[in-house]
Amino acid sequence: MTPVKRTFTVGGETVELPASFSPRILGVIVLVILLIVVFTGSFYQIDPEEVGIILRFGKYVRTTDPGLHMKMPFGVEELKEVPIQRQLKMEFGFRTTRAGIRSQYQKSAITDKESIMLTGDLNVAVVEWIVQYKIRDPYKYLFKLRDPESTFRYMTEAVMRTVIGDNSVDEVITIGRSRIANEAKLSLQELCDRYEIGIEVNQLIFQDVNPPDNVKASFNEVNEALQEKERKINEAFTDYNQVIPLATGQALQMVEEAEGYATERVNMAQGDAKRFRSVYKEYARAPLVTKKRLYLETMRDILPKVRKKVLLDESQKNLLPLLNLAQEVK
Numbered sequence: 256m257t258p259v260k261r262t263f264t265v266g267g268e269t270v271e272l273p274a275s276f277s278p279r280i281l282g283v284i285v286l287v288i289l290l291i292v293v294f295t296g297s298f299y300q301i302d303p304e305e306v307g308i309i310l311r312f313g314k315y316v317r318t319t320d321p322g323l324h325m326k327m328p329f330g331v332e333e334l335k336e337v338p339i340q341r342q343l344k345m346e347f348g349f350r351t352t353r354a355g356i357r358s359q360y361q362k363s364a365i366t367d368k369e370s371i372m373l374t375g376d377l378n379v380a381v382v383e384w385i386v387q388y389k390i391r392d393p394y395k396y397l398f399k400l401r402d403p404e405s406t407f408r409y410m411t412e413a414v415m416r417t418v419i420g421d422n423s424v425d426e427v428i429t430i431g432r433s434r435i436a437n438e439a440k441l442s443l444q445e446l447c448d449r450y451e452i453g454i455e456v457n458q459l460i461f462q463d464v465n466p467p468d469n470v471k472a473s474f475n476e477v478n479e480a481l482q483e484k485e486r487k488i489n490e491a492f493t494d495y496n497q498v499i500p501l502a503t504g505q506a507l508q509m510v511e512e513a514e515g516y517a518t519e520r521v522n523m524a525q526g527d528a529k530r531f532r533s534v535y536k537e538y539a540r541a542p543l544v545t546k547k548r549l550y551l552e553t554m555r556d557i558l559p560k561v562r563k564k565v566l567l568d569e570s571q572k573n574l575l576p577l578l579n580l581a582q583e584v585k
Contacts, residue, residue: 348383395453
């Protein structure tokens, strides 16, 4: 009896099975392959920093947390992974080609178009910045807008141009960078909430802000002049702070000395007046005694200070014989 040949076609080629090959074995193989397909299509793993969004025939049905989960196979349910814990960023005005200790950046016509902006005083500035953000609501991020990433980029650029247009070029390049970045961050977050894009803005940082290359030299000269002006002003304030307090202290010292001298003179005058009144009261009681006492007290104070003294007798009529003018009289 001639054995029956079993053949089947795979990829356009005919494969002939041996005659001893049982259909039951073939069924088992097909069943195992089917189970493997079902198993691999039904289980999925979500990383710790992500969540899984399950769509059933394109419609949202549930959100799954990190870990191992099951879903319907054969395309009935579709998985979309959203990194809600990952710090994402967008670059404007440049693109990082290699990150590291010395990062490398690349610029193109698209980045140049992003970075050139008009300030409030009708000057042009080249602004490069970075936005760091997280996906706060994965459902809104996937389904509220058709292309959330591109939309968020356009929103960021629009907000930045608006804020830059409300400030002068000096504020944008020098003193107002941190304030402008904070205003742009708040405005961008408000716009994200209004459009329900599901994004939380964490930081908006200026990478570099410069004038255009063709006016950079002139702008640097203006900045140097402004810095020189500030330096002169600071030096003037330094001299002012050194001279004015010294003069103020000297003036206060002179005023205090004058007030002290005035108080001393008043007190001395009052004391002299009281002493004179007391002496006068004693003089009124005994004029001769008081007069003599005052005379003696005065002479007691004066005579020790006189180096040469000549004592005369009132009854002496011939003065010359008593004086030896060639010798010092003691």
